[in-house]
Amino acid sequence: MTRRAPDGSGALDRTKLLAARFRAAQDRPYLATALFSVTVVESRQVPTMGVDRRWRCYVSPEFVDRLPVPQLAAVWIHEVAHLLRDHHGRADRLAHADRADHHRVNVAQDCEINDDLIADLLPLPPGRIEPKTYQLPDGLLFEQYLPRLPASVHGHPGFGGEHGTGVESDCGSGAHGVDRPWENGAAEGAVSDVEAGAIRRDTARAIRTHGRTRGTVPAGWQRWAVEVLEPTVDWRRALTGAVREAAAWASGAVDYTYHRPSRRSAALRGVVLPSLRQPVPRVAIVVDTSGSMGHAQLAAALTEVAGVLRAVGIGGNRVTVLACDADVHVVRQVHTVGEVRLAGGGGTDLRVGVTEALKGRPHIVVVLTDGHTPWPAAPLESTRLIAGLIGHAPPAPPAWITTVHIADPES
Template structure:
């Protein structure tokens, strides 16, 4: 839609495109088509959604965010043979390599450079030319936007299969849309939180603190309800096949989740185990961990030792490369396996598993 205040061409988060008539008159048709595809690419790659997930101090620097996003797009458009204005931004403008995501380009973009404004559909926020959600123009809902992304990604993949001439950035984007990868940290944290919440929901009665309603009963002492703080045991595979770096990262992630939800001290026990259990520790920080082992692998020993503790755990987290025997049947306690390494074999179906990788 035409706008006298938009500098050149811009999009908003509702997939509406604003165009300055003077810019259109002064731009060759082939370059104008390239700019239009550039703006649509911002929407297809969900740049405004990704920008809003940046750290707060970076979200406000819209010029740098816009330039980093232009770098992510324009190398693919040029590789695809599209014409762009002579002053278009690309990774080489800043001495950077092609093929990266804008989040990777952003740290190397200089502060406050001159920049075209591609709109709120690029870096978030609101621009003065935006019509808003109640504007007269047709808009695209988030559900429709996701459908458009999937249809486009499927078309790119089909073109790649038949002609094999899709730029690497577009191919990578299409693969991510159709087969999204999930950060293992989020999955592992979500599973641990869910298991702890489930265990913490086991409300029971106790006479240690009588119910307040007992005051109204002359001869009867009523119990009160209590919600126990769950106990968590982490079984760490310290056999020779484990990578120290992967193990340390996974351990820190689990410890961080437990700390955030208030479980620490004697409510967290860590067992070092290869073919046998070597060290039992109560820890409050990941830095306190000391691992022993280095021999074979048998996580059955670690799980058995966890269950035999004086305070039976409500949740057991096993960090292992997966090359281990497992108990033949459920053990009566929720077990989560963090599988570390390139190609770990799956545990039994009754054990929740998360692939820990880069």
């Protein structure tokens, strides 16, 4: 669908623009649904091309005149990538200080997109932004590029021409989340949040199918499709749930005790009956301090575990922390995370740490590791084992171990 904004006094070469979109869809058929879901709006206010949150693409007639069809097709894919990757939704979740400079956010987003498009051999126009423009690595998310950009970055030349021309591109609120003057907000052609979610899922399924049948989908799009179709569960919630479940299981392990006789004993003269006891769970935390684990990783994971234990009412002298690599170096009962002292740094065999932890007869053992360790051969008697796996693609422990994948705090 194409329409003209009131400010459009010249003619937009719609034939050329739509031919470029058709070429983009023909060359990258897995993006066709997204490409043809966008409404075109002619505007002389937009520097080049930009999208709003409702999947409308504002297009400068001069920009279309300037570029050949192959480059326009690449720009189409670039703008649609902002929408598919929900850049405006993700930008809304940034800290206020980061959101304040939307040009800087746009640069980081362009770095996230353009490294994939360049790897896919798409002919982006001159003046393109990519990670190597700022000596940054490929393959990161814009949230990771943002703090790594030089302090001098407050805008970018974009697709307007070579660097230094003073022509600044702005990909619109569909990218950085800030409404722009040329976005008229009309309801015509708008895509709702529900429809946008359906478009993303449909595109992700097309990418998966295309990749399996033809094997030509770039790695960046494949990773995105996996994230859409198999969303990552918040590891903090998963860890909290695992500990809560284990604590409930341990608290349910009632037993009889004579330390506090049953009140029913009063009805039976000369007979002392035991009362039921519901234990407060004891927890042991085994921390992998091998050379492959970073201090920031351990500190962040320990802090989260401490918060989880407080949330489920376990603390005081009910928690023991063991620092372990190929041997156990520290065994201490702690009251706060600040009391934990990490040691070690050699090879990894956390079985010795688990064995040491079991001497205290804990109800729950939480192991924080990158997964590169042998594990106990069989389930532990009367003890639940939870593995908090830190980092990217760690080896999986045995199926009987409750496993939580913890995002790498350093990534």
